[in-house]
Amino acid sequence: xxxxxxIPYKIYLSESEMPKQWYNVRADMKDKPAPLLNPATLKPMxxxxxxxxxCDELIKQELxxxxxxxxxxxxxxxxxxxYRPSPLVRAYCLEKALDTPAKIYYKFEGNNTSGSHKLxxxxxxxxxxxxxxxxxITTETGAGQWGTALSMASAYFGxxxxxxxVKVSYEQKPFxxxxxxxxxxSVTPSPSMETEVGxxxxxxxxxxxxxxxxxxxxxxEVATHSEGxxxxxxxxxxxxxxHQSIIGLETKAALDKYGIExxxxxxxxxxxxxxxxxxxPFMGEKLRGEKDYRIIAVEPASCPSLTRGVYAYDFCDxxxxxxxxxxxxxxxxxxxxxxxxGGLRYHGMSPVLSKLYDDGYMEAISVEQTSVFEAAEKxxxxxxxxxxxxxxxxxKAAMDEALKCKETGExxxxxxxxxxxxxxxxxxYQKYNDGEMTDFIPSDEDLKKSxxxxxxxx
Ligand SMILES: *Cc1c(COP(=O)(O)O)cnc(C)c1O
Numbered sequence: 380x381x382x383x384x385x386i387p388y389k390i391y392l393s394e395s396e397m398p399k400q401w402y403n404v405r406a407d408m409k410d411k412p413a414p415l416l417n418p419a420t421l422k423p424m425x426x427x428x429x430x431x432x433x434c435d436e437l438i439k440q441e442l443x444x445x446x447x448x449x450x451x452x453x454x455x456x457x458x459x460x461x462y463r464p465s466p467l468v469r470a471y472c473l474e475k476a477l478d479t480p481a482k483i484y485y486k487f488e489g490n491n492t493s494g495s496h497k498l499x500x501x502x503x504x505x506x507x508x509x510x511x512x513x514x515x516i517t518t519e520t521g522a523g524q525w526g527t528a529l530s531m532a533s534a535y536f537g538x539x540x541x542x543x544x545v546k547v548s549y550e551q552k553p554f555x556x557x558x559x560x561x562x563x564x565s566v567t568p569s570p571s572m573e574t575e576v577g578x579x580x581x582x583x584x585x586x587x588x589x590x591x592x593x594x595x596x597x598x599x600e601v602a603t604h605s606e607g608x609x610x611x612x613x614x615x616x617x618x619x620x621x622h623q624s625i626i627g628l629e630t631k632a633a634l635d636k637y638g639i640e641x642x643x644x645x646x647x648x649x650x651x652x653x654x655x656x657x658x659x660p661f662m663g664e665k666l667r668g669e670k671d672y673r674i675i676a677v678e679p680a681s682c683p684s685l686t687r688g689v690y691a692y693d694f695c696d697x698x699x700x701x702x703x704x705x706x707x708x709x710x711x712x713x714x715x716x717x718x719x720x721g722g723l724r725y726h727g728m729s730p731v732l733s734k735l736y737d738d739g740y741m742e743a744i745s746v747e748q749t750s751v752f753e754a755a756e757k758x759x760x761x762x763x764x765x766x767x768x769x770x771x772x773x774x775k776a777a778m779d780e781a782l783k784c785k786e787t788g789e790x791x792x793x794x795x796x797x798x799x800x801x802x803x804x805x806x807x808y809q810k811y812n813d814g815e816m817t818d819f820i821p822s823d824e825d826l827k828k829s830x831x832x833x834x835x836x837x
Contacts, residue, residue, distance in 0.1 A: 389466040390633040397464055398628035399451055401621050403440075404659045405731060406447035407666040410738060412617070412730040413705035415441075416692060421836060424702050432599060432701075434609050436507040440618040447663075449621065451503075458502045458535065459625070462491040467633040468797075472761045474781070481784035483777060484641075485797040486630045486657065487764065492558070493528035495767065495799030496653045497613050500622035501525070504611040505532035514607035515539030519569065519594030522548055522722040522769070523555030524799060525613030530562035541608075543569040543597045545724075547588035547717070551806050569594035576600050576698035590714045591725050596698025614650025615695065615704070615729050623656025630794065631660045641672060643780055645795040647772035648676040648685065648743070649722060651729030657796045658741070665740060674741040675780075676732065677772040679751070681719040681819045684709050684728045685736055685743035687826060692836040693727055703834060706733040709821075710829030716819040720807035721748050721768030726829075746775050747818040752811040754778055755801070767799035768807055 405411055414423035429438045440449065451459070470483040488496035508516050515538050520526030526542040533540040542564050549556060549568035556566045569589050570577040576596040580587065587593075595612070602610035613619065634641065644661055646654030654676055664670040676685055684707045694711040695701040708727040715724045728736075735741055751768060754775035759765050766774060777795040784791050801808065810816045 386469055386637050386639070388471060389468050390636065391466055392464040392629060392632055394460060396632055397459070398625060398632065399456065400448040401451060402624040402628055402659050402663065403443065403447055403449065403621050404624070404655070404662050404666070405444040405617065407663045408734065410734065411444045412734040415702035415704055416836065418694065418699060418703050418834070431603050432610050434504070434507045434511050434513065434611070436510065437504060437618050440621055441616060452506060455503055455506050462498065463625070464629050465490055467630055470762055473758065476757070476761045477778060477781050477785065479781040479785040480788060480790045481781040482790065482792045483781055484792070484794045486626055486794070487797045488626060488653070489764065489767070489797065489800035493524060493531055494802065495524040495528065496623060496626060496656070497525045497528035498531060499625050499656070500613060500619045500652065501528035501532040502535065503622045505529065505536045505538055508609060508611065509536040509538055513538065513609055515541065516609055516611045517541045517543070517598040517602040518611050518613065519543045519545070519591060519598045520548070520613070521545045521591045521594070521724055523552050523803060526559050526564065526566065527555060529611065529613065530559040530564035533564065534562040540564040541598070541601060542566045543571065543594040545569055545589040545591060545594050552803050555803050569597050571597060574600045576700065580697065588717060590697060592695070592697035592711050595696035596700050599696065599700050600698070614652040614725065615727065617731055619652045620655035620659070620729055620731050623652045624659040626653065626656040626796065627659040627661065630657060634794070639792060641794040642791040643673045643675065643793045645675045645677060645773050645776050645780070645793065647723060647769050647796070647798060648678045648728065648732070649769060650725045650727070651732040653796050653798045655729050655732050662735065662740065675776055676736070676741060676743040677776040678743065678745050679719065679721055679723050679772065680745040680747045681821065682709065682715045682724050683745040684726060686745045688728070689830055689833070690733060690737050691833055693833055695727065703836065704730050706730045707736065708833070709826060710832050712832050713829045716821070718817050718819055719748065720810060720816065721751060721772070723769050723772065744776060746772055747820070749811070749816050749818055751775050752808070752816060764797065765801045766797060767801045768804050770796070770798040773797070
């Protein structure tokens with residue numbers, strides 16, 4: 380029997396095979412991502428500038444472009460052991476249904492109560508906050524996965540947690556809110572009347588259903604105005620991409636175990652953390668000139684930051700209180716249309732991924748949400764897992780690549796990130812099942828208006 384025929388449905392790593400360090404892809408980038416800028420002075424932000432907002436140890440990770448490997452503290456490794464390693468699954472059933480010669484693998488991050496990869500960074504951020512002796516942390520959540528993950532992590536380390544939840548999700552996903560409250564977090568719909576910036580946004584946009592950018596502003600305001608609190612963020616930042624490298628390191632170790640070489644690596648992209656983490660060690664090889672892979676970011680056509688955004692310094696939040704980041708962005712005022720159901724609604728993209736994309740190391744495509752839900756349905760019916768709408772963007776792209784292989788007869792190996800499960804997204808599935816889901820693509824005019832609000836930096 381060839382090695383290939385012995386590949387199991389699920390490839391697991393033993394405890395001793397699990398990564399003990401995170402990998403920092405910036406260390407292998409010749410051209411580094413642009414630094415965060417102070418919005419007032421336009422000077423790069425250093426350790427001291429960031430201290431009022433973020434935890435000390437996390438700032439060090441954020442600013443470190445040179446250290447390739449960071450030891451994962453034992454407390455975090457122990458927590459990881461409760462739900463990791465996550466399985467790398469050979470999608471035999473999907474391959475058969477598609478009648479494709481392609482070999483499809485997915486790394487499944489939905490095997491924990493929060494239902495997504497976000498717990499990988501949540502537990503790290505809560506750990507460093509606790510180690511610094513803080514009372515609590517604040518954050519925003521959009522679809523709710525990050526808030527849920529962070530509420531689990533905060534409960535584990537005995538930290539207080541205040542979550543600002545984008546209003547439209549707060550209303551559409553009451554059960555997410557209850558999970559967070561069960562773990563002890565307080566959850567406030569954003570924009571709220573509890574913060575200065577929330578009151579201002581409510582006054583300027585009455586009836587607004589909120590945005591991630593707006594919820595971030597509120598969470599930062601509360602963190603910087605409360606003694607013993609700091610703000611934490613679930614995506615976009617360099618530190619989050621660093622923590623999420625656990626996904627890629629495990630994937631690589633599992634593939635190496637069976638001598639499997641991927642041709643194409645695919646991930647959905649909201650703020651870029653799961654994709655950045657999944658591709659990290661592979662991108663490292665690519666950057667060092669050792670290997671080549673096709674790497675594809677998949678984003679919603681209704682919030683297309685990589686494919687239609689501009690690469691420029693922008694605010695990370697609507698209230699313009701956060702540092703400026705150079706990234707692919709749709710403008711910090713951009714709010715996806717109300718019919719957009721599938722998460723991935725942030726206006727910008729991780730500065731690391733933005734730089735790699737701009738330098739030509741990866742590709743990006745956008746897909747429309749009804750086709751994403753069609754892919755989700757197919758995947759659920761063949762592979763058994765009910766996928767999160769976000770993850771389904773990657774499923775859609777992986778299926779399309781596999782179908783291309785069917786035409787050409789190529790036996791490509793495709794690896795994609797299945798970031799989570801969709802149990803809390805049943806309102807969106809209901810719309811799809813009732814035939815009421817629509818697609819929305821912003822016009823060039825819409826985007827132009829949004830780009831006009833970019834800060835003038837150069
Ligand atoms: C948050 C989330 C994403 C998108 O965030 P990234 O930072 O781009 O990874 C994707 N899938 C799921 C299930 C999520 O919860």
